[in-house]
Amino acid sequence: MCLGIPGEVVEVLPDRPELARVKVSGVRRAINVGLLADDPPRPGDWVLIHVGFALSKIDEEEARAVLRFLEEIGQAYTDEVDALKQSMIE
Incomplete structure (x- = not known):
């Protein structure tokens, strides 16, 4: 199952405006x-x-x-957060 998960934008990278750092359930990652x-x-x-x-x-x-809903459905949300933790956009 593929999900879209909400994240809060923490910063837009000044040298790469197509990238932003977001916070999702305590995980911070750069996204496009x-x-x-x-x-x-x-x-x-x-x-x-x-x-x-x-x-x-x-x-x-x-x-x-959406976050409350995703937490309620359990494993699919956990899998998506785990995938986000492993992703690296540089």
């Missing part, structure tokens, strides 16, 4: 935000992440609701 070039995220924004790419911006209320 190039798909959101028309409305780039800023620190504090929430994005929906899949396979290291931000697919869309979402509001904090929606992000928290």
Whole structure:
């Protein structure tokens, strides 16, 4: 099962504006935000992440609701967070 998981943008990398560092359930990773070039995220924004790419911006209320749902479904969410921990976009 492939999921999109919400993450909070912590910073946009100054030397690589197509990358942002996000926080997902305590994990911090660089993700590609190039798909959101028309409305780039800023620190504090929430994005929906899949396979290291931000697919869309979402509001904090929606992000928290999705996180609660994902935590309830268990293993699929755990697998997605584990995959995020192992991903490295440089």
